[in-house]
Amino acid sequence: MSEFLQQLLNGLSLGAIYALIALGYTMVYGVLRFINFAHSDVFMVGAFIGYYIGQKVPQNTIGGGLVVLLGAMLGCALLGMLIERLCYRPLRGAATLNVLITAIGVSLLLEYSGQVFFGATPRTFPSVFPSTNFAFGDLVISSNQVVVIVVTALLMVGLQLIVYRTKIGTAMRAVSLNPKAAQLVGVNNDVVISFTFGLGSALAGAGGILYALNYPSIDPLMGVMPGLKAFVAAVLGGIGNIPGAALGGLLLGTVETFVNGSQWSTYKDAIAFAILIIILLFRPAGLLGKVSVEKV
Amino acid sequence: MAHSAGVCGIVLAFAALLSLGVVASADEGPIKIGQYGAFSGKEASFGTAAHKGVILAFDEANAAGGVLGRKLELVAEDNQSKAGESATIAKKFVSRDKVVAVLGGNVSVNSLEAAPILQNAKIPMVAISSTNPRVTEMGSYIFRVCFIDPFQGAVLAKFALATLHAKRAAILTSVSNPYSVGISKVFREKFTVGGGEITIEQKHSEGDKDFRAQLTAIKAAGVDCIFHSSNYTEGALICIQARQLGLNVPIFGGDAWEAPQLIEIGGAAVEGTYYSTHASPDSTAPEMQNFIKKFRARWNGETPDSIAALGYDAAQLVFDALRRAGTTESAKLREAIATTKDFSGATGRITIDKDRNATKSAVILTVKDGKFAYVETVNP
Numbered sequence: 001m002s003e004f005l006q007q008l009l010n011g012l013s014l015g016a017i018y019a020l021i022a023l024g025y026t027m028v029y030g031v032l033r034f035i036n037f038a039h040s041d042v043f044m045v046g047a048f049i050g051y052y053i054g055q056k057v058p059q060n061t062i063g064g065g066l067v068v069l070l071g072a073m074l075g076c077a078l079l080g081m082l083i084e085r086l087c088y089r090p091l092r093g094a095a096t097l098n099v100l101i102t103a104i105g106v107s108l109l110l111e112y113s114g115q116v117f118f119g120a121t122p123r124t125f126p127s128v129f130p131s132t133n134f135a136f137g138d139l140v141i142s143s144n145q146v147v148v149i150v151v152t153a154l155l156m157v158g159l160q161l162i163v164y165r166t167k168i169g170t171a172m173r174a175v176s177l178n179p180k181a182a183q184l185v186g187v188n189n190d191v192v193i194s195f196t197f198g199l200g201s202a203l204a205g206a207g208g209i210l211y212a213l214n215y216p217s218i219d220p221l222m223g224v225m226p227g228l229k230a231f232v233a234a235v236l237g238g239i240g241n242i243p244g245a246a247l248g249g250l251l252l253g254t255v256e257t258f259v260n261g262s263q264w265s266t267y268k269d270a271i272a273f274a275i276l277i278i279i280l281l282f283r284p285a286g287l288l289g290k291v292s293v294e295k296v
Numbered sequence: 297m298a299h300s301a302g303v304c305g306i307v308l309a310f311a312a313l314l315s316l317g318v319v320a321s322a323d324e325g326p327i328k329i330g331q332y333g334a335f336s337g338k339e340a341s342f343g344t345a346a347h348k349g350v351i352l353a354f355d356e357a358n359a360a361g362g363v364l365g366r367k368l369e370l371v372a373e374d375n376q377s378k379a380g381e382s383a384t385i386a387k388k389f390v391s392r393d394k395v396v397a398v399l400g401g402n403v404s405v406n407s408l409e410a411a412p413i414l415q416n417a418k419i420p421m422v423a424i425s426s427t428n429p430r431v432t433e434m435g436s437y438i439f440r441v442c443f444i445d446p447f448q449g450a451v452l453a454k455f456a457l458a459t460l461h462a463k464r465a466a467i468l469t470s471v472s473n474p475y476s477v478g479i480s481k482v483f484r485e486k487f488t489v490g491g492g493e494i495t496i497e498q499k500h501s502e503g504d505k506d507f508r509a510q511l512t513a514i515k516a517a518g519v520d521c522i523f524h525s526s527n528y529t530e531g532a533l534i535c536i537q538a539r540q541l542g543l544n545v546p547i548f549g550g551d552a553w554e555a556p557q558l559i560e561i562g563g564a565a566v567e568g569t570y571y572s573t574h575a576s577p578d579s580t581a582p583e584m585q586n587f588i589k590k591f592r593a594r595w596n597g598e599t600p601d602s603i604a605a606l607g608y609d610a611a612q613l614v615f616d617a618l619r620r621a622g623t624t625e626s627a628k629l630r631e632a633i634a635t636t637k638d639f640s641g642a643t644g645r646i647t648i649d650k651d652r653n654a655t656k657s658a659v660i661l662t663v664k665d666g667k668f669a670y671v672e673t674v675n676p
Contacts, residue, residue: 002516003512003513003515003516005514005531006515006541007512007607010506010508011509012510014506014508014509025359034606115336118375118376119336121336121337121340122337122338122340122529122561124560124561133540133542135542140540140541142540151387161392165591172298196301206561214506215505215533216533216536217505217529217532217533217557217561218562219337219338256509257506257508257509258509259509260500260506260509260510261498261509261510261513262513265498265499265500265509265510266471266499286308
């Protein structure tokens with residue numbers, strides 16, 4: 001029983017990271033209807049920004065940790081807006097496929113420039129937050145895992161509030177519903193889209209720091225696998241849906257952990273993806289997604 | 297002006313063609329030797345360490361006037377820790393660089409890629425730290441200067457039983473790494489034959505970062521030691537996560553754990569872990585101490601690990617064979633390498649056996665106060 005609960009805890013903390021990255025995918029998709037494949041590489045850049053700031057701040061303090069977290073979020077927000085301005089805005093109105101291919105191009109550009117600037121050798125991420133282990137009988141959870149779960153939950157709630165309770169959130173939903181009509185009623189689409197990218201990339205930056213805290217070996221290709229899983233999580237939960245992304249992430253992380261702890265661990269990705277296919281067969285729009293009819 | 301530059305260019309091109317012809321026909325110009333390995337990426341520690349040892353050997357030999365009256369030229373290529381790259385590099389060595397011998401690789405799977413190509417081209421290859429038995433089975437031109445996994449697995453099983461007094465062991469294998477699979481298999485056999493029990497076996501893939509699921513299962517099974525047979529990047533993360541889960545039994549690995557990054561990433565979590573490897577800088581053998589002195593002088597006081605020493609030995613062994621063969625001709629050079637006997641290297645005496653492997657002893661090291669420390673030597 002305690003093994004089961006421990007695996008559940010492990011799964012939730014892994015899933016929380018997938019969920020955090022998935023939030024960024026889902027938000028950009030919700031507004032622009034396109035998958036920003038460079039998202040997982042912004043996540044990597046976030047970890048590297050944290051790596052460099054982390055050398056300058058006192059180690060193992062909450063203050064230092066927050067400086068690193070906020071620095072990475074800010075850096076990634078700027079990077080995200082820059083990518084949008086330079087690569088996606090000129091393609092506004094072009095076919096979705098063009099933008100998608102550009103996104104893949106930006107992703108590869110970030111990965112390989114990362115290898116040039118940071119080097120391909122894995123770096124050791126500094127321990128910026130103080131870390132202890134909490135034990136409840138046989139159950140053990142590290143403070144870093146708690147930080148991941150709490151930060152993800154807070155960011156998810158914050159995001160939900162921004163989208164549904166603020167003016168800019170209303171504008172985001174308006175652009176998502178009908179960009180032309182939004183413009184007619186006075187919404188500045190460029191500002192809204194730029195903001196969406198900034199927000200999504202800040203989440204990726206936070207994800208990069210939390211991931212690096214838990215797995216302190218970072219390299220320029222570190223975003224590829226978690227990014228793919230997070231994308232799957234977003235689709236699983238219903239892409240474009242914020243609680244859906246969180247649910248998808250937690251589900252994927254938990255399934256992966258249970259398979260990993262069993263004798264079929266070699267098939268962990270195969271089983272996780274098989275579950276995805278089965279769910280999509282029965283619920284094509286994802287767990288919490290709504291089937292929308294394309295307007296012609 | 298443009299006209300005369302053109303003429304100059306043609307004359308130069310001619311001169312280049314002529315000189316190429318001369319090099320190809322007569323034994324002049326430098327002797328080219330290739331080295332490939334992971335100089336960057338997740339296995340970078342192996343390649344860079346070996347490379348530094350190899351450069352030291354080349355510098356020394358060239359300072360002493362080269363070999364067979366010719367200078368030596370090292371052609372080094374980085375495979376970036378990527379699958380497939382070593383084969384590409386081997387092809388380049390054969391067709392573009394026309395090297396007379398190749399040093400490397402470190403990671404067995406890289407050597408397995410390059411070996412068939414070099415075997416076909418009849419260019420002798422001396423693997424530096426590839427311990428998987430299949431490497432030298434690739435053909436008569438493939439050698440190595442290190443021990444092989446059946447020996448290393450047996451050493452580790454003996455160590456777990458006799459020194460750690462372990463009865464119930466867990467094995468953690470990287471299923472996509474032939475080195476890891478091979479050494480786990482031997483460990484399982486020898487540990488069981490020696491009276492121990494493999495209580496649980498768990499698997500992961502190359503590049504995985506989360507091992508909490510496997511470790512939780514291991515913890516529930518109740519073991520008194522964990523053997524992880526893959527690389528240092530995973531090894532360090534496994535130690536961190538095991539300690540976080542309150543799993544405080546000894547963890548140990550093979551020579552793929554040997555890298556400063558094990559301690560850098562693992563920090564306090566790798567204290568008291570063990571691994572088997574080829575040699576220890578703490579060894580009092582004069583060859584080793586002499587090598588360390590020269591290495592420190594060449595590389596700003598850095599202390600070499602055993603992979604650097606093996607790189608140095610592999611290069612020296614090829615130079616020695618070139619001297620004995622008296623020519624760079626491939627069949628004769630192969631013969632000279634194959635008949636190497638009691639060659640005195642930094643990692644000990646090297647004799648190449650009939651299967652083209654080196655018969656050597658292994659050492660066990662531990663991590664103590666953030667440094668690697670010598671525990672014991674195990675002879676074949």
